[in-house]
Amino acid sequence: MLKREIYLEGIAHSLALLSKEVEIRNAVNLYDINIVAEDFFPGLFNLIYGYELKNINNLEKNAPAIDLYDSKNKVSIQVTSDNDSAKIKHTISEFNQNRFYEIYDRLIVLILTQKKKYTTDFDTEGKFTFDKEKDIWDVESLIKDIRGLEPDKLKKINEYLLSELDDKCYASKRTQASEIDTIMDLIEYISQNMDFSERKNVIVDPEYKIYKRFHEFANKITSDYTTLLGVYGDAIETINGTLGIDEAQDIIIMLYLQDISMQILKKNNNDPIASLNQLVEYFENKLSTDGKKYDRMAIKFYLINEMIKCSVFPNERGEYDECK
Numbered sequence: 001m002l003k004r005e006i007y008l009e010g011i012a013h014s015l016a017l018l019s020k021e022v023e024i025r026n027a028v029n030l031y032d033i034n035i036v037a038e039d040f041f042p043g044l045f046n047l048i049y050g051y052e053l054k055n056i057n058n059l060e061k062n063a064p065a066i067d068l069y070d071s072k073n074k075v076s077i078q079v080t081s082d083n084d085s086a087k088i089k090h091t092i093s094e095f096n097q098n099r100f101y102e103i104y105d106r107l108i109v110l111i112l113t114q115k116k117k118y119t120t121d122f123d124t125e126g127k128f129t130f131d132k133e134k135d136i137w138d139v140e141s142l143i144k145d146i147r148g149l150e151p152d153k154l155k156k157i158n159e160y161l162l163s164e165l166d167d168k169c170y171a172s173k174r175t176q177a178s179e180i181d182t183i184m185d186l187i188e189y190i191s192q193n194m195d196f197s198e199r200k201n202v203i204v205d206p207e208y209k210i211y212k213r214f215h216e217f218a219n220k221i222t223s224d225y226t227t228l229l230g231v232y233g234d235a236i237e238t239i240n241g242t243l244g245i246d247e248a249q250d251i252i253i254m255l256y257l258q259d260i261s262m263q264i265l266k267k268n269n270n271d272p273i274a275s276l277n278q279l280v281e282y283f284e285n286k287l288s289t290d291g292k293k294y295d296r297m298a299i300k301f302y303l304i305n306e307m308i309k310c311s312v313f314p315n316e317r318g319e320y321d322e323c324k
Contacts, residue, residue, distance in 0.1 A: 007154035065094035202314035228301035
């Protein structure tokens, strides 16, 4: 991969981990990472946008409405994990009550999890301009802005994330990968592997595959998928929203998975369950060469998901036409 792509992937990886970590901790009423994020984001935004942001808590403890401030560029930012429109309205109200519009020209609300598609209007009482499309940010918004930066700046951002975010927030998790970490590293491994044969003539028809071709195993496949979807479905969505896999990478992933999965399926006499388990073990061993423990079930869900998309155990046209 080009250096630019490597930096972008590292940045997306770190920011996706932060977003997921906030979501998980908040679900069990642990908000300590929100405080860490308030110290972390000034440096990140200063690198991305050229701001001179500081944590306002260093100036005024528990300041209302805003967490980060830049007096020179007249920018203020609220950092929150609450993506509800009521939270944004409350922030705007406090911003007005404290007459911050006299100091700052812009209020930005950064959602640490994922912003919604807001249909409500946010009334500023004419005190300042607040554009819900431009002034409400989340990790995906940041990634879009970061993509347009030059490689030298991407390198600095990636290094900042590794030193500030990984070292401070995830030091205790060095040897155990999260589901997002696992799937991202798996995709990275596959996309770098060019060891596959020529492109197969395949048909994308998941219903045929599961309910006809593998009908003896259909209940097991659908049960596993449904169970794991509830646990790992959000991780896939997060990765799809941040990683930005291009068409070339997508084709490499598809061809490699088609090739290796069909080899293993033939060795297991067309038993998809035994073959899937062997694939999981194969990739787990490949990823774990550095001693890091990966989420085995996350690997399994990724592969089942790719099976439904027909990258794993693809329907080869000749056999498909005969059976149809």
